Amino acid sequence: MANNAWWASALSEAVNNEKPLAVVCNGEELALFRDRQGQAFALEDRCPHRRVPLSLGCVVESGIQCGYHGWTFDGASGACTTIPNLHANERVPARYAARPYPVAERNGFVHVWLGEDEPNESVPAATYQPEGREYTGAGTISILHEEYLAAMLDGPHCLISFDAVKMTDFFLGDPRLQNDHLVLDRGAVWSTRVLPPQFVVDYPLIVRTSVPVRGGDIRVELLTEQEAPLCTVFIASGANRRGTTSVCWRGFLHQSDVSHVPLRWRAARKMKRPPFRVHTQVDGKLLATLLEAPSRDLARLRDSSIIPLRAAV
Amino acid sequence: MHTVSTSNTAAGQRTKRPSDWTPVNYDLHDTWFPVSHSRDVTSRPIRRIIHSQPYFLWRENGIPQAAEFHPSRLAALRHASSAFTGGSGSYPVIERYGYIWAWYGDPDHADIQLLPHIPFLPLDGNIPGYTQRTVRFDASSALSVENLIDLTHADFLHANTIGDGISESDVVEVEWTSETVTRTRMVTQKSVAPVMRWVGGIRARYQDFRAVLHIHLRSNVCISYPRFRPGYDIPNLQPFLPVGRHRSRCDVTFNTTAAPSPFRYLMPRINYIIQPQDNSVVRPQNERYLDASDRRDLHSRFDAPGTRYRYQMEQLAERQRRGDFSYGADAEPGRDITALLGMDG
Numbered sequence: 001m002a003n004n005a006w007w008a009s010a011l012s013e014a015v016n017n018e019k020p021l022a023v024v025c026n027g028e029e030l031a032l033f034r035d036r037q038g039q040a041f042a043l044e045d046r047c048p049h050r051r052v053p054l055s056l057g058c059v060v061e062s063g064i065q066c067g068y069h070g071w072t073f074d075g076a077s078g079a080c081t082t083i084p085n086l087h088a089n090e091r092v093p094a095r096y097a098a099r100p101y102p103v104a105e106r107n108g109f110v111h112v113w114l115g116e117d118e119p120n121e122s123v124p125a126a127t128y129q130p131e132g133r134e135y136t137g138a139g140t141i142s143i144l145h146e147e148y149l150a151a152m153l154d155g156p157h158c159l160i161s162f163d164a165v166k167m168t169d170f171f172l173g174d175p176r177l178q179n180d181h182l183v184l185d186r187g188a189v190w191s192t193r194v195l196p197p198q199f200v201v202d203y204p205l206i207v208r209t210s211v212p213v214r215g216g217d218i219r220v221e222l223l224t225e226q227e228a229p230l231c232t233v234f235i236a237s238g239a240n241r242r243g244t245t246s247v248c249w250r251g252f253l254h255q256s257d258v259s260h261v262p263l264r265w266r267a268a269r270k271m272k273r274p275p276f277r278v279h280t281q282v283d284g285k286l287l288a289t290l291l292e293a294p295s296r297d298l299a300r301l302r303d304s305s306i307i308p309l310r311a312a313v
Numbered sequence: 314m315h316t317v318s319t320s321n322t323a324a325g326q327r328t329k330r331p332s333d334w335t336p337v338n339y340d341l342h343d344t345w346f347p348v349s350h351s352r353d354v355t356s357r358p359i360r361r362i363i364h365s366q367p368y369f370l371w372r373e374n375g376i377p378q379a380a381e382f383h384p385s386r387l388a389a390l391r392h393a394s395s396a397f398t399g400g401s402g403s404y405p406v407i408e409r410y411g412y413i414w415a416w417y418g419d420p421d422h423a424d425i426q427l428l429p430h431i432p433f434l435p436l437d438g439n440i441p442g443y444t445q446r447t448v449r450f451d452a453s454s455a456l457s458v459e460n461l462i463d464l465t466h467a468d469f470l471h472a473n474t475i476g477d478g479i480s481e482s483d484v485v486e487v488e489w490t491s492e493t494v495t496r497t498r499m500v501t502q503k504s505v506a507p508v509m510r511w512v513g514g515i516r517a518r519y520q521d522f523r524a525v526l527h528i529h530l531r532s533n534v535c536i537s538y539p540r541f542r543p544g545y546d547i548p549n550l551q552p553f554l555p556v557g558r559h560r561s562r563c564d565v566t567f568n569t570t571a572a573p574s575p576f577r578y579l580m581p582r583i584n585y586i587i588q589p590q591d592n593s594v595v596r597p598q599n600e601r602y603l604d605a606s607d608r609r610d611l612h613s614r615f616d617a618p619g620t621r622y623r624y625q626m627e628q629l630a631e632r633q634r635r636g637d638f639s640y641g642a643d644a645e646p647g648r649d650i651t652a653l654l655g656m657d658g
Contacts, residue, residue, distance in 0.1 A: 170449050173365035174557035198585065201447045202359045213631075226358065227383065293559045306558050 004115030005215035006123050008236030011136055011248045015040050020064055022055035026114055028146070029301035030101065031055040033075065042112045044099035045304040048080070050073045054098065086247035108134070108250050109236055112262065122180075124217035128234040130252040133272070136236075138248035139280030143287070145216065146246075146302065151287060152211050152218055154182050158287050162222050162231060162276045164265045166191040168208050175294045181210045182217075182301065184294050188222070192262040203231075204260060213301045220277075227276040229254045231259075231275045242248050249278050292310025315397050333605040334623050336455030337558045339630055340364050342639040344531035345428050347552040348379070350445050350564050351438045352530040358384055362556045363417050364615060366397055368404065370413055379404040381417040381465035410447065410550070411438030411566060417532075418638065427640065431536055431594065432651045433548035433568050441570060443578050448563045452595035454533040455562070456602060460591055461535055461551060462526060462622055464498050465615045470590050474508050474583060480634040482483030487618040489643035494625050495653060496526045496618035508583060509544050517543050524597050525654045529646060530629050533561070538654035545572040547580060548654075559599060 009025040010032055017034040017237030022045055024030070031054040046052045047066040057067035062081045065072045065283035072082035078100035080092050092234040109125040141148065151158050153175060157167045165188050172185035189195075197203070202225060210219040216237040222230045233251035240246040253275050269275065336355040340607075348361045348368050358371040360383075360417055368381050380403045382390045387402050394402040398420060405416035405423035410431050416423040424469045434440065460466065466484065486497045502519040509515045524539040533553035547569060554562040567581035640646065651657055 169451070170562075171557055171560050172360070173362045173367070174559070176365065198449065198589070199351055212593075221379060225360070291597060296600075296603065 004113075004117040004120075004211075004215045006104060006108040006111040006113050006119065007215055007238050008124050008217055008234075008248070009042070009112045009238060009246075010110045011138060011250065012040075012105060012237075013136075014138065014248070015110050017059050020057060020059060022053060022056040024246060025112055027236040027239045027241075028101075028112075028114055029053070029065055030112060030114075031064060031254060032103075033059045035059075035063075037060065039075070040103050040105050040110050041076065041302070042101040042103045042110075043078055044101070045075060046098070047071060047073075048096065048098055076100065105223050109191075109234075109248075110134070124212070124215060124236070125234060128219070128232070128250065130232075130250065131255055132252060134250050134252050135274045135276065136248075136282075137278060138246075139278070140240055141245045141247060141280055141282055142243070143245050143282050144243050145237060145245045146299070147287075148237055148245045149216070149218070149302070150292070150298060151290060152184065152209050152220070153294040153298055154292060155287075155290040156207065156220060157210050158279070158282060158290065158294070159219055160233065160235075160278050162188075162207070163268055163273065164191050164262060165189070165205060165207075165222065166197060168197045168203065170197075171294060172203075172206065175297050177301070178210075178214070179302055180213045181212045182213065182298050183208060190265070191264050192264050205232060211298055213298070220276075224258055224260075228256050228258055230256065231260060233276055233278065233280060246303045247278065247280070251276055314508050316445055324546075326516070333607075333609060334627070335605050336459070336623070336626065337453040337603050339453070339555075339626060341531040341629060341633055342418075343422045343425075344529070345407065345423075345426075346417050346532050346554060347410075347550075347564065348415045348525035348554060349413045350447070350566075351377075351408055351413055352442060353564075354413050355382075361415075361562075363415070363469065364555050365557050366395070366417070368400065368415050370415075377406050377408050377413045379406040379413070409424065409436055409438065410434040411440050412552075412564070416640065422627050422638065427646050429532070429534050429536065430647050430650050431550060432649070432654065432656060433538070434550060434566060440566065440568065442446055444488040444568055444570065444581050445564070446581050446584055448565060448584045449593060450553065450561045450563060450588070451559070451592045452561065452599040453558055454553040454561040454601075455555045455616065456595055456599055457561045457591075458528060458533050459619050459622060460537060460595055461537075462494070462528070462618045463616070464496075464524070466594075466615070469569075470594065471587050474506070474586055485615055485618060487621045489621055489625050490643045490645075491529055491625070491629065492644035492646055494528045494530065494618065494622045496528075498522075498524045506541070508580065509541060511580050512546060514573065515544050520544050523655055527650055527653060528620075530622075536654070538580060538656060545569070545576065546656075547572070548656075558603070574615055 007025045010024050015032045020031040020033040030042045031045040032042050034040050042097040045055050052068040057065045063072050063074045070084040078098035104111045104123045104313045106123045107125040107128045113119040168186045168187045175184040185206050185208050188205035188207045191196045206223040208221045218235040220233045236247040237247045244286040244297050355369045358369050362369045391402040394400045407414045482501045484499045488495045501521045505515050505520050522541045527536040535551040537549045549567040551565050567578040569580045
């Protein structure tokens with residue numbers, strides 16, 4: 001099963017022209033690499049010769065070279081360009097190829113198109129427009145991908161934290177469908193304030209999570225009560241092996257001049273401390289206590305967006 | 314008005330089995346919601362939410378305004394206004410009883426006559442700040458209202474503040490119209506509530522009380538008049554704002570101005586103790602009412618007001634599903650309820 005979608009599968013800086021990067025994106029094993037001109041490519045991480053992961057090889061002038069027998073594959077077409085030690089009069093059969101995937105790179109993310117249909121133009125990270133310094137990272141988390149997405153709606157505090165901010169689980173309305181994403185606001189307070197959240201009449205902060213109906217691009221934003229953005233985090237997520245989830249993220253602080261920001265927040269920003277932390281370890285006990293609330297809408301929508309994948313070649 | 318007392322309810326009456334109750338999905342239109350305490354609305358906009366519909370509130374020259382968009386974006390986004398504001402972006406709004414009331418529904422149907430009558434709150438809202446508090450419920454508004462109607466839970470969940478369920482006599486009555494449900498509980502010789510004993514200074518061992526709860530079904534406005542003897546009256550307004558299917562907000566007013574100090578100051582804050590106790594049960598309860606189930610709820614005779622509330626809500630919702638948003642001839646949301654609450658007795 002796969003849904004026709006672009007998946008942000010790696011940070012741009014993690015993909016280079018020397019050593020292929022092995023990633024698992026929505027269950028698909030991929031080898032990502034660049035050519036000398038910096039163009040990024042994705043091939044199935046499986047040499048069609050003896051099924052060895054191509055990511056164990058290296059990047060050469062003409063593409064990616066398998067580390068086992070040196071067969072070399074073109075990044076764009078997947079065509080096998082070289083089989084070492086062939087005679088001069090021998091040619092690589094035209095049908096010899098690794099499986100290629102369409103790639104689009106945008107705003108610091110390498111996207112791969114998964115699905116049978118022709119790729120569309122809606123590359124997820126196109127909406128991520130960083131300003132100034134970015135904070136990035138990647139990891140693999142022991143949680144099912146669908147559960148990761150669900151927890152982003154039901155209890156993002158299990159998965160991400162903002163410096164000096166306490167998220168509440170008081171949803172400001174129900175999830176709304178916007179651009180193929182379910183968007184949900186929840187109240188938040190500065191953790192530096194003495195008053196507990198239940199005594200606050202109007203929350204001074206909003207945490208807005210945006211979770212995809214198809215694909216794995218998540219956006220988490222910290223906003224003031226006037227909805228001025230303070231911090232934006234774009235998290236690319238996808239199913240890895242054995243029920244785990246791969247994530248990579250980029251985030252930044254907005255240059256907005258916001259009043260009523262605590263001194264601790266300002267001081268930490270001066271010291272260039274990250275304004276947020278994406279958790280790469282999940283507290284199972286905390287997660288287990290999350291009630292399925294807004295994520296019920298997501299489960300329904302994601303089920304209907306999945307279409308059967310035709311038999312793989 | 315129809316009336317039923319639990320003490321004379323005929324047992325064994327069989328009616329057609331109703332479909333399961335899924336209160337989380339109610340979205341009743343054409344009513345005034347007390348969307349905020351008046352004092353919380355200033356020139357600086359705040360956002361409140363009714364059934365996921367945004368209500369930005371602020372004042373211009375002291376006059377309250379309510380709109381779908383932040384005032385700084387109102388002009389630019391007016392074209393995207395919904396039917397809730399008739400394309401103008403602005404909701405009908407009234408200030409009364411210390412609240413900003415905003416209309417939810419067809420703005421052409423907004424009528425000041427449909428505002429509830431609240432006899433124990435001053436029309437101009439001139440009431441001390443200590444009487445007003447905000448609490449949040451981790452459940453839809455209908456489940457939160459049912460929690461308030463249900464009195465037997467209080468004797469267990471809130472025993473440490475409100476008191477145990479042991480009494481000489483406990484009678485619950487319910488009466489209703491197509492737009493309201495009124496529950497009256499009369500208890501004699503009940504152990505004095507801890508809050509009244511330790512803070513209110515009531516030294517007697519037992520007390521009688523009569524608690525009337527008048528509920529406006531569309532708006533979840535709960536007008537409550539408990540009278541304790543010996544003790545005090547604690548008239549209070551608990552309007553459950555339906556933020557969404559999972560959460561509701563309650564900007565409460567406890568008019569304890571006639572009670573002695575420190576009881577008058579502490580009683581409005583008792584919700585900070587009671588509400589987490591309620592949340593501990595309504596929170597897991599809420600998701601179990603999202604979808605209809607074959608496993609129906611069981612009821613005791615004490616649940617008569619609750620089951621009546623469920624039935625009346627369903628009737629009203631069904632009428633609105635058919636496209637009928639009018640108020641029935643028996644409704645009169647603005648009628649004088651002084652006698653109904655027992656304030657004159």
